[in-house]
Amino acid sequence: MKIMRNTVQKTIVLETVNSLRNHATADAIYDEIVKTHSSIGRATVYRNLNLLSELGEIKKIEMPKGADCFDHRTFNHYHAKCLKCGKILDVNMEYIKDLEKLIKKDNGFEFTSHDIIFSGICTKCKYIN
Amino acid sequence: MKIMRNTVQKTIVLETVNSLRNHATADAIYDEIVKTHSSIGRATVYRNLNLLSELGEIKKIEMPKGADCFDHRTFNHYHAKCLKCGKILDVNMEYIKDLEKLIKKDNGFEFTSHDIIFSGICTKCKYIN
DNA sequence: TCCTTATTGATATAATATATTAATAAGGAA
């Protein structure tokens, strides 16, 4: 069987996501890492971000439109995206597990997860032209 | 002011979305149109799909991961994506307008829309290896 | 019929992400 090796790159990627703590894209995370580890490859960052999210150590948020984001918070929660500045905010609202049960009955579809994404204008952008 | 002109391309794009009636991607719509109108440009299809969705004649569904889809149903509704075959299904469930009100109070965020996207395995794929 | 300009078709380009592959290094075995 295939074993998983610990590499400095893997550690750095995880630590960077944990330190940034705000829905950074893979490229933003790469840019941050490159500042101190100039030789790291972009594909390595992408690879490890996906790996870490499969391991459940970070959470991948696949946004409609635009790049995927990575969050240090691993529990299920919802997101809002500002249509002006593009920032992703956490939405302070309980994860509605019932939704999946409700729909399964109706469609025979076997659900594994759901995402609610709110779109609108954030408070900062509201008062900027 | 800028007037909008009626073109055969615009008409064909709208008619194709209406006839396909199942969450086709822009490329799938282009492929369909090319069968009978071989000289149409890909960019023209993309352009008109976006235009028609802004006019409210069709609905653009921005999926996390993968290409945007276009639907002839223009009312708000939710979607489920099969993780195996990638198909998008309509979810038979009322649009929860309350969610936006609920969250606005909490965050000061001005919401314009929300999407719920369910992920899982559809009934067809469930019994295929 | 003519004229203005919105729209098209073709192509280039952007943004995001994965595939490929030789070189490197993790970590168990000797």
Added chain:
DNA sequence: TTCCTTATTAATATATTATATCAATAAGGA
């Protein structure tokens, strides 16, 4: 410690989706 296997990396090429550019075309009012 040293060696060996192979998971992982860095670099690059490639794929996918979508928009930008721009000369040529055609819609539709004068």
